[in-house]
Amino acid sequence: MNYRAVRLGLWGAIAVLVAFLVYTYFYAGQSRRPDPVQLGSPFTLTDQNGAPITEAALTGHPSALFFGFTHCPEVCPTTLFEMAGWLDQLGDEGKDLRVFFITVDPERDTPEVMKNYTSGFTSRITGITGKPEDVTKLVKSWRIYAKKVPTDDGSYTMDHTASVMLLDRDGKLKSTIDYKESPDVALKKLRLLIAG
Template sequence: MTALRRRLGIWAAAAALILCAGVVWLVTTNAPQQFAQRVVQSKGIGQPFNLTDHNGNPITEKALAGSPSAVFFGFTHCPEVCPTTLYEMASWLNTLGPDGKSIKAFFITVDPERDTPEIMKSYVSNFTDRIVGITGKPADIAELAKSWHVYWKKIPLESGDYTMDHTASVFLIDAKGNFKSTIAFRENTDTAVAKLRKLASP
């Protein structure tokens, strides 16, 4: 009986490990994200918008005009993906040095109900002064995210609070507003920097 229980325990642990791995794969690779990237590549992205930057000033699509841009959608209560990505974005830009001075970087919230300009400013300033936080009315943010084919979904928590599942890629846009490529979550640093260097090249 003891041996049987031991085997059952091992099988249960193995099953839990497989389930956990499956959840991690879904979060980090995100099937909706992969689908969104294919749509982006085939249809283009973006639309005019009137939102608010992290200084409380109006910001429109014109902020992305004339310079290559790196755009990331996320939220300040994000436990891992967003802080990791913003930290890496800051590192990439720092590595590029003068070669990347033309690149603008934007962090657009998918959780505008909590992410006020003040909160966005405090959050992004922890990483670099190169990233501009963008928020706005929930309906306007939703329309913008849809135009970028970004996947996002509010996930209720047992505590009564919520988190957000969302596309984890950084979108790279050239100076003419054309989609060029993405940088995946935790992509190899050298590869990410090479993509940004190519984006910034004339």
């Protein structure tokens, strides 16, 4: 019996098995990526005009969602100001894009307050509010961080996620615009979203 040939044959079989396992782990697994995380949930809230609004408003067109509040000292006014500017730059190209500003502070942000606030930036942003428990449920379903923080004067402010969420025509998250994102990058993301 030729032991050398047997040893070489075994080492060859082991090498083939290792190569197969490496391929399966690193390459074949790439084509079986898990489904994207489903964000959002059905909701019935109130828009800035006092009318009911549901998750149906987020489908049939590209959308941008921003969660914030009207008493926000910096992040929210900056983001909405920038969004108004991006909408102006997009012009007709962005006519199908809908922008929603969803409050994380429904105790203070009534429909009237939301309308007065958003109209200071552009008529293209729709404010959304509602019962605190319903808003909280929606905020959590989008995995948005929002927390009430007491202030020294006995009032409070809100810590919250500062990114704009970009949704495709099916209401699925496609990308985000980070706070203080480069304007060129933000516009590129919006154009890619609009193009579908």
